[in-house]
Amino acid sequence: MMDYDVKTHLHEVIDHLPQGVRLVAISKYHPNEYIEAAYEEGQRVFGESHEQELRLKHQSLPQDIEWHFIGHLQTNKVKYIAPYVTMIEAVDSLKLLREINKQAEKCDRRIKVLLELHIAEEATKYGLTLDDCRELLAAGEWREMQHVQICGIMMMASLTDDTEQIRREMQTARDFFDEIKAQYFAGDEAFCERSWGMSDDYPIALETGSTMIRVGTKIFGPRVY
Numbered sequence: 663m664m665d666y667d668v669k670t671h672l673h674e675v676i677d678h679l680p681q682g683v684r685l686v687a688i689s690k691y692h693p694n695e696y697i698e699a700a701y702e703e704g705q706r707v708f709g710e711s712h713e714q715e716l717r718l719k720h721q722s723l724p725q726d727i728e729w730h731f732i733g734h735l736q737t738n739k740v741k742y743i744a745p746y747v748t749m750i751e752a753v754d755s756l757k758l759l760r761e762i763n764k765q766a767e768k769c770d771r772r773i774k775v776l777l778e779l780h781i782a783e784e785a786t787k788y789g790l791t792l793d794d795c796r797e798l799l800a801a802g803e804w805r806e807m808q809h810v811q812i813c814g815i816m817m818m819a820s821l822t823d824d825t826e827q828i829r830r831e832m833q834t835a836r837d838f839f840d841e842i843k844a845q846y847f848a849g850d851e852a853f854c855e856r857s858w859g860m861s862d863d864y865p866i867a868l869e870t871g872s873t874m875i876r877v878g879t880k881i882f883g884p885r886v887y
């Protein structure tokens with residue numbers, strides 16, 4: 663018995679999404695039956711933040727699910743998810759990007775990735791500062807990496823009730839996307855993703871040009887740790 667109405671809550675989110683915006687249903691800490699309920703409604707893209715949990719879910723759930731890894735990824739874990747993961751959203755170092763490229767080559771794949779930006783004020787958040795990200799792109803090593811495809815950027819806004827601050831941070835990400843798109847990816851149609859917006863702030867994300875919202879709690883209920 664499911665004690666949370668996943669289907670109804672899923673539809674509250676996806677039935678109002680503007681064209682061109684996709685939902686990544688964040689299923690971390692939720693059991694397979696919750697994911698299956700969303701799957702039955704047509705949801706195919708799910709996000710997880712722990713390698714072992716993702717591995718078990720990938721093995722036991724339908725193979726046409728597109729898994730996004732959304733958490734902080736240690737380089738020594740990349741090899742476990744490289745064979746099947748669709749997108750690694752939170753690339754926060756050149757070292758990690760190199761390892762993804764190396765492991766993807768071993769499985770003869772090209773893995774989609776996003777560069778994670780640190781814009782929020784919290785000191786605890788991972789991610790590249792805007793200047794780190796500019797440096798990484800300017801250095802150019804990424805151009806030689808045939809087994810990763812940089813598809814855009816990802817960020818988390820500050821956890822605050824101050825909606826203007828959230829909007830400012832997301833707008834900063836939006837402007838930065840336009841900057842690096844023009845400078846490095848102008849002719850690259852694959853570079854098109856702006857991943858921001860969670861349960862509490864995704865309406866603001868939609869107003870600031872997100873193309874991919876990452877919503878968990880609103881769809882699956884509170885997480886049991």
Ligand SMILES: *Cc1c(COP(=O)(O)O)cnc(C)c1O
Nearest residue numbers: 688711732860861876877878879
């Ligand atoms: C958990 C998580 C989410 C989803 O958060 P909710 O508040 O449950 O919607 C989104 N992005 C990242 C990176 C997360 O870790």
